[in-house]
Amino acid sequence: MFEVLERYKPIVDDWNAFMDALERPLPTCAWANTLRVSRDDVVASLAQADIEVRELGWHPDAFILPETLSVGNRIEFIAGLYQVQEEAALVPVHMMNMSEGDRVLDMCAAPGNKSAQLCVTLSNTGTVVANDRSYQRLRAVRNTADRLGLTNIVVTCEDAGNIPDRSGPFDAILADVPCSCEGTSRKNPSALKVSALDSIAKLGGTQRAILAKAFRLVRPGGLVVYATCTYAPEENEDVVQDVLDTLDFEPEWVDARIDGFVSSPGLTTWNDREYDPHMSSCMRVWPHHNDTGGFFVAMFRVPEAS
Amino acid sequence: MNFVSPEDSDRYLTFVRERWGLPDDFFEGYRLIAPNTKTINIINADLNPVDEPSPESCGLPFLRVKMIIPKITTAAALWIGPHATKAIVTLSKDRTDRFFRREDLELQPEDVCDVDYGYVLVKCGEMTVSVALLKDGILQNMHPKAWSIGEGISAFSF
Numbered sequence: 057m058f059e060v061l062e063r064y065k066p067i068v069d070d071w072n073a074f075m076d077a078l079e080r081p082l083p084t085c086a087w088a089n090t091l092r093v094s095r096d097d098v099v100a101s102l103a104q105a106d107i108e109v110r111e112l113g114w115h116p117d118a119f120i121l122p123e124t125l126s127v128g129n130r131i132e133f134i135a136g137l138y139q140v141q142e143e144a145a146l147v148p149v150h151m152m153n154m155s156e157g158d159r160v161l162d163m164c165a166a167p168g169n170k171s172a173q174l175c176v177t178l179s180n181t182g183t184v185v186a187n188d189r190s191y192q193r194l195r196a197v198r199n200t201a202d203r204l205g206l207t208n209i210v211v212t213c214e215d216a217g218n219i220p221d222r223s224g225p226f227d228a229i230l231a232d233v234p235c236s237c238e239g240t241s242r243k244n245p246s247a248l249k250v251s252a253l254d255s256i257a258k259l260g261g262t263q264r265a266i267l268a269k270a271f272r273l274v275r276p277g278g279l280v281v282y283a284t285c286t287y288a289p290e291e292n293e294d295v296v297q298d299v300l301d302t303l304d305f306e307p308e309w310v311d312a313r314i315d316g317f318v319s320s321p322g323l324t325t326w327n328d329r330e331y332d333p334h335m336s337s338c339m340r341v342w343p344h345h346n347d348t349g350g351f352f353v354a355m356f357r358v359p360e361a362s
Numbered sequence: 363m364n365f366v367s368p369e370d371s372d373r374y375l376t377f378v379r380e381r382w383g384l385p386d387d388f389f390e391g392y393r394l395i396a397p398n399t400k401t402i403n404i405i406n407a408d409l410n411p412v413d414e415p416s417p418e419s420c421g422l423p424f425l426r427v428k429m430i431i432p433k434i435t436t437a438a439a440l441w442i443g444p445h446a447t448k449a450i451v452t453l454s455k456d457r458t459d460r461f462f463r464r465e466d467l468e469l470q471p472e473d474v475c476d477v478d479y480g481y482v483l484v485k486c487g488e489m490t491v492s493v494a495l496l497k498d499g500i501l502q503n504m505h506p507k508a509w510s511i512g513e514g515i516s517a518f519s520f
Contacts, residue, residue, distance in 0.1 A: 131517040135489040183410045202437035207406045207421045214415035223412035
């Protein structure tokens, strides 16, 4: 099953640890809905049922639940006290560091966890536009928003690359684009049935169109975040470089790092291609580093006058 | 966005505030909109949505109003629950599990309830978990199917 990953051997620091991590089940991560309760309150409620959680050193409101717990059936979940979300997927919104009153666009929002995370970060102020091109998948977005009590969410259904420019400007935009999802294989082994290389032709244009659109919709001085859950440089550094090459302004590279969360820098070369040396400020998340899925994040600050 | 008129907003918000004994300033900083003729949603006052693409939804579903007594949505019930002081029924764990299976429940002496008619918040311990219509001693189950649990499952088990 892991043959499709062999091509990453040159860029993985510890291949055996990487393989071992992929064989293990993915820990279940959740975060407290701080609009309603504190993390300590949720943890205390779970402790009453002898459910012990493990803290995440880097995220104050998140925790790891026991593997055997049926997380979606617990009363705390039904009451909207916590939301389940893969640990690596918490990273982009955490790094965006948004403020109350901000206007944020999540371009590919379904199933809605990152949008919900943004809404809670904004403390039910400002606006989070949760967009997805799949009307069916938006049901999950609304379901989560309702359970968590989010008043600052606006749900839209549009091809992310076609969102009208007049819908902006936004203080920040998250382009968590459709990808080959290799990094989710611990949860969804079928993600490795085919090589990411087979999806690139299909997804590459979409990924570039979405990131380019993000740069058109963000306000001067605003933040653009590009994220995928794949290891493939063709869907990560390649896309970032190609889109940056088309811009008529130079966005500032924002260092994508989190204290206490292990990550690797973005690649500056892959196969025969050399990227902008600033690509090292991107974040690559490998499963064996934090016992998570795989992820990639690039962050940019658009100039005040672009 | 189709804002609810100030008069109707005041009427709806006063109804909810008085029915569930919420603080006077609970809805400060929020506004009501009417996405359709049946539902009222609540949004934070500084919400700045997009015109295009036309939003599928904005904010939190708040009240169903095409009925004699407006019904608070389950989403809104969970939201106001921690601040509500009346019109609450508190169930045991066993009965909460049955409620999550969407059973109607006959009110029992051990159920703590301070009203005898109308929409009530359903709590278990300190947690607000749903909404029901209390009528003739029966808690008519309004729990959403999407948030229900299956037969043989408990919301309290490990």
